[in-house]
Amino acid sequence: MQTTVPAVMPAIDQTSPFMELCGQRQSCRSFSDQPVSHETLLRVVEAARLAPSACNSQPWRFILVESPEMVERVAPCGQAMGINGFLKDAKAILLILETPAKLMPMAASVLDGQYFAKGDLGGAALAACFAATEQGLGSCVIGLFDRPKIRGLLDLPPEANIAYFIALGYPKNIAVRAKSRKGLDDLLMTV
């Protein structure tokens, strides 16, 4: 059952900086005009770079869109489905691309080479979002966008596989919303 719970469940120790970060991270869909420094954005990318991946294959590349001119041109690619209008106000957009993963031979002999890549990219995206939150930035992962259009705009080859956009910028509203999540009772089995 889906319940609306406080950002961090009261039964869980909230004093840890990491648990606070988990509660504070939320999708931001309204960005202020405040510019974001290149150094701040690089820390977001660095967190993604340090994420774990199967066989340490690091099946990712990153494109950081930060010049206002390019943000203005890339944003419409994420609005192609008639959603994500807020992207136009993002100060930067981080693109995470899936690249061929080189798994260790034992894993590659039983699994498709890209078997773990989607999960790996999800981890990198989340690390980026946490790094954004930790620096006071808002972030929003975006999975629906016009792939051919963004490839054409950035002159990427047809095989370039963009997995996610991450919208970044300082939030207009810093209030932390209650999270809507399934309850632990429905999710967790302890043995």
Ligand SMILES: Cc1cc2nc3c(=O)[nH]c(=O)nc-3n(C[C@H](O)[C@H](O)[C@H](O)COP(=O)(O)O)c2cc1C
């Ligand atoms: C893979 C992925 C794709 C998403 N795509 C979109 C999107 O296209 N537009 C959007 O507004 N939010 C998008 N989101 C954000 C989710 O809606 C959001 O994470 C979820 O509702 C939980 O809310 P929270 O992030 O504020 O905790 C996406 C999130 C993920 C992980």
